[in-house]
Amino acid sequence: MDYSKFVDAVLENDETMITKQVKVITAVLIKFLTVRMNASFEDAQDCAQNTLLIALEKIRNDDLTHPDALINYLFTTSKHEYFKVLSKDREVNYEDLPEHHSTKADQLHRLVDQEKMSLLKRCMEALKADYRKFIEFWFTNPGYETAVVADHFGISVNNAWTKKHRIINVLKECIEKKFQK
Amino acid sequence: MKDSRDKELRRQIDAYIKGNLNETEIQALWNEFAKNPELLDLLELEVNIKELIEQEAASMGKGQKTQSPIRKLPRWTWQAAAAAAIVLVALVQLFRVDNTVSLDQMVVQNIAPAQLETSNAIRSKDLSISSADSLLNLGFQAFLSGDNDRALTLYVMVINDHIEEPYGSKAYLNKGIIHYNTGEYEQAVYEFEQTIERVQGNRMITEKAYWYLGNALIQTRDLEEAKKAVTKTYQLDGVFRSPAFKLLKKLNEELGYSDTEKVQ
Numbered sequence: 001m002d003y004s005k006f007v008d009a010v011l012e013n014d015e016t017m018i019t020k021q022v023k024v025i026t027a028v029l030i031k032f033l034t035v036r037m038n039a040s041f042e043d044a045q046d047c048a049q050n051t052l053l054i055a056l057e058k059i060r061n062d063d064l065t066h067p068d069a070l071i072n073y074l075f076t077t078s079k080h081e082y083f084k085v086l087s088k089d090r091e092v093n094y095e096d097l098p099e100h101h102s103t104k105a106d107q108l109h110r111l112v113d114q115e116k117m118s119l120l121k122r123c124m125e126a127l128k129a130d131y132r133k134f135i136e137f138w139f140t141n142p143g144y145e146t147a148v149v150a151d152h153f154g155i156s157v158n159n160a161w162t163k164k165h166r167i168i169n170v171l172k173e174c175i176e177k178k179f180q181k
Numbered sequence: 182m183k184d185s186r187d188k189e190l191r192r193q194i195d196a197y198i199k200g201n202l203n204e205t206e207i208q209a210l211w212n213e214f215a216k217n218p219e220l221l222d223l224l225e226l227e228v229n230i231k232e233l234i235e236q237e238a239a240s241m242g243k244g245q246k247t248q249s250p251i252r253k254l255p256r257w258t259w260q261a262a263a264a265a266a267i268v269l270v271a272l273v274q275l276f277r278v279d280n281t282v283s284l285d286q287m288v289v290q291n292i293a294p295a296q297l298e299t300s301n302a303i304r305s306k307d308l309s310i311s312s313a314d315s316l317l318n319l320g321f322q323a324f325l326s327g328d329n330d331r332a333l334t335l336y337v338m339v340i341n342d343h344i345e346e347p348y349g350s351k352a353y354l355n356k357g358i359i360h361y362n363t364g365e366y367e368q369a370v371y372e373f374e375q376t377i378e379r380v381q382g383n384r385m386i387t388e389k390a391y392w393y394l395g396n397a398l399i400q401t402r403d404l405e406e407a408k409k410a411v412t413k414t415y416q417l418d419g420v421f422r423s424p425a426f427k428l429l430k431k432l433n434e435e436l437g438y439s440d441t442e443k444v445q
Contacts, residue, residue, distance in 0.1 A: 001216055028215050031225075036211070071215045075208070106207065108198060111228040120226075120233050139231045140238055140319070142199040143312035143338060165191055172226055 001025070003067035010059040022052055029078045034110045037082050047081035054081075116175065123174035131167045138164055194224050198231060200315065239326050284431050289396045292358045296389060297321050298351035313343035317351055329359050350380035354390055361393060366400035373397060388414060392421040395428065408432045 001024055009017035029048035033039040039047065054077055058064040064073055124132060138149055150160035193210050196202050202210065214221040299321045300314030320335035332355070339352035357372030373394035380386045391414040398407035411432060415425040 001218060003216070024218055025215070028218055028221060031221060032211055032214075036207075067216075068212075071212050074215065075211065106197075108224075108228050109232065111225045112232045113225070113229060116225075116229050117233055120229055124230075124233060135230065136234050136238075139234045142231075142315045142319075143342070161188070161192065164195070165188070168191075168223070168227060168230070171230060172223070175226070 003070050007059055007065055007067070007070065010056055025074065026052060029074060031111065032075060033078055033082055035106050035108055037079065038107045038110070039082050043082060043085050047078050047085060050081045051078040119175050119178045120171065122178065123171050126174065127167070127170065131170065134163055135167045190220055191223070194220065194227060197224065198227055199312070201312070235322070239322055284399060284435050287428055287431050288399045289393065291362055292393060294325055297324060297355045297358055298386060313339050313348040316343070317348065317355070320355060324355070324359060329363065332359060346379065346381045347383050347386065350376045350383065350386050350390070353379060354386055357390070357393060357397070361397055366397045369397040370394060370401060384417070384419065388417045388419045388421055391417065392425065395425070399432070404432055404436055408436065
């Protein structure tokens with residue numbers, strides 16, 4: 001995703017390109033808000049759309065041109081939009097104050113997709129035995145350093161990373177093939 | 182160059198999933214996701230793989246036949262565990278001390294799974310803290326699926342690698358609970374004592390440790406020491422206060438002490 005091209009498209013009013021890129025950015029922002037802010041999908045969708053409307057206006061006014069600044073602006077604005085939703089929707093319940101002050105951790109489990117999981121299950125079953133054993137060990141022992149995993153399988157740390165990446169790629173390709181069917 | 186950057190980003194994704202990135206690193210990674218949404222797809226894929234593997238590990242554990250009744254718990258285990266804990270507390274609070282009830286009948290027979298300590302939340306701060314949280318959660322998962330050996334191994338890993346609080350005390354407490362439930366009371370006593378030695382300012386862990394230590398000591402027939410632990414539980418004035426009071430009265434009776442102390 002080239003944000004300088006996005007800026008150019010906005011400035012040149014290239015609707016086709018804007019629509020295409022807005023779709024990609026919206027998807028990223030929705031995931032950002034659901035994972036990082038634990039927003040509901042609907043809230044995340046609304047906030048992402050509002051964020052893009054605001055950002056488009058900024059770009060048109062020439063206030064936002066640098067790609068990195070634009071990315072930061074998108075994330076920051078989407079967070080502010082979500083805070084606005086929260087402040088509208090909720091009143092502070094002083095009886096339910098959390099035990100300790102800490103920001104909520106990222107909700108990575110929000111990325112779990114049941115449809116993908118069922119395809120993934122079939123892809124996992126089709127994995128070579130040593131690949132399956134390796135990836136299961138990797139994810140069931142998240143506390144282990146890569147060196148420990150490498151030692152367990154009698155390979156170097158670099159090879160452990162390579163093997164993990166290779167397995168992920170195999171699973172990715174398998175899922176893509178199944179999605180296309 | 183691009184290849185090494187790609188490798189680095191993949192390692193960052195792995196670290197993110199394992200909770201090993203700090204706030205700045207996470208935001209930097211999201212900036213990369215914004216530039217390259219394919220990386221976000223990769224994160225999503227890895228999260229799903231992890232979830233699938235964890236689910237399969239949990240269901241495999243449930244499928245194995247063992248002597249532990251916990252293995253038979255169905256998918257609603259979490260709710261059942263919480264309900265069981267509530268019922269247990271309610272029953273113990275309603276319990277009337279009467280001379281027809283023996284000391285053995287008054288001690289905790291089986292500690293509910295909900296009493297095990299897990300992570301407070303999934304954190305994203307520091308490598309060791311996040312790893313310890315994951316290990317505690319995996320230990321709990323192993324315990325729920327009846328794989329006590331694996332649960333104990335995971336808790337030993339927490340103790341060996343993440344002794345900082347509250348992880349050390351949580352791991353010892355959980356080990357104690359597992360040993361208690363398998364009837365290894367002397368080992369349970371040791372684990373609960375270690376919990377008490379390590380715990381720092383965590384009232385709930387302290388209370389559980391003293392309460393279950395007292396119960397384990399009764400099981401080993403060390404009633405004098407049991408009385409000290411149960412007294413301490415009572416003094417902590419928490420959720421175990423009422424059962425501790427009743428157990429204390431019974432212990433005094435067993436030890437031949439006159440029960441004149443008016444503890445309210």
